[in-house]
Amino acid sequence: MTEAGASIVVTVKNEGKNLRELLESIEKNDFTNFETVVVDDLSTDDTEDIVKSYRFTVYKRIACSRGEGRNIGVDLSRYGYILFTDGDAKVSEHWISGMVSALAAGNDAVIGNTLYTGKRRYMQERVKIFLEGIEVTAPSVNLAYRKDRFRQLGGFDPKFVTAEDIDLNIRAVKAGFRFATCDSCVVYAKVRENLASFLRQAYWNGYGRYQLEMKHPGITRNTRVRLGHNFFDFLHMVSGAAGYLSARISEGKQGR
Structure with missing residues (x-):
């Protein structure tokens, strides 16, 4: 019990x-x-x-x-x-x-x-x-x-x-x-305490977003990419996009 x-x-x-x-x-x-x-x-x-x-x-x-x-x-x-x-x-x-x-x-x-x-x-x-x-x-x-x-x-x-x-x-x-x-x-x-860990987190966030979309189709449909207001926002967006693309390639290979 x-x-x-x-x-x-x-x-x-x-x-x-x-x-x-x-x-x-x-x-x-x-x-x-x-x-x-x-x-x-x-x-x-x-x-x-x-x-x-x-x-x-x-x-x-x-x-x-x-x-x-x-x-x-x-x-x-x-x-x-x-x-x-x-x-x-x-x-x-x-x-x-x-x-x-x-x-x-x-x-x-x-x-x-x-x-x-x-x-x-x-x-x-x-x-x-x-x-x-x-x-x-x-x-x-x-x-x-x-x-x-x-x-x-x-x-x-x-x-x-x-x-x-x-x-x-x-x-x-x-x-x-x-x-x-x-x-x-x-x-x-x-x-995150430094730029490297900040970008690494953004990368894996992008990777996770792809996994979410594959498991729950349409779940991110009503969200939008936030266009940043400064250089760090831009870096975050680019790193996240790289993670998303990496997941798409990796998960696609596993699904074959």
Whole structure:
């Protein structure tokens, strides 16, 4: 029988420099019946030592994608409410209690309020996709699901390189899940720190967009490419287009 409480699931790879801030912010929460399950994709830094220094953590080291890692984390969890966040994030002190309260009110999934920090030039407005009034592009840095309902969906699709959270939300909406938003459930997420990581993220976002369109035809029909206002917007658009084209070529070869 699943216990009442919250399991926070995090997938990481070489997030040692950020993990303490996340875990300390979790520890300061006003909710007591919780655990943090950290699934580590073979980090080569001090991630393992940091995670194991906290009493409320469960640690698993295994080669995995982000989606696979989150599925593993859910399998390892002991509680019925699953809260997802990232290794480079920081949660507000009422985050756990707010997300749990929204799930306990009869909702199947909860979208929190994500605020971005870091260098402004690397901040990009998220291209939002709505399905039946629900923003399915709500990121897994601040997302919660009831474990039983998450499992009914089959979890995250491990074939997705990125955008696995969008795919999960789309399937949940199509399955009739009840969604809620929690504006007071704040998570502070960091934008990329340098140009290389900024462009790499844009590339994989483009790759994920193609995967979404193949699995959910027409899902991006009502979105439009945002023509940037500065040089970084332009670079982001070009890198995303390269990722989209790469996915089209790669996925096309696999489908033959």
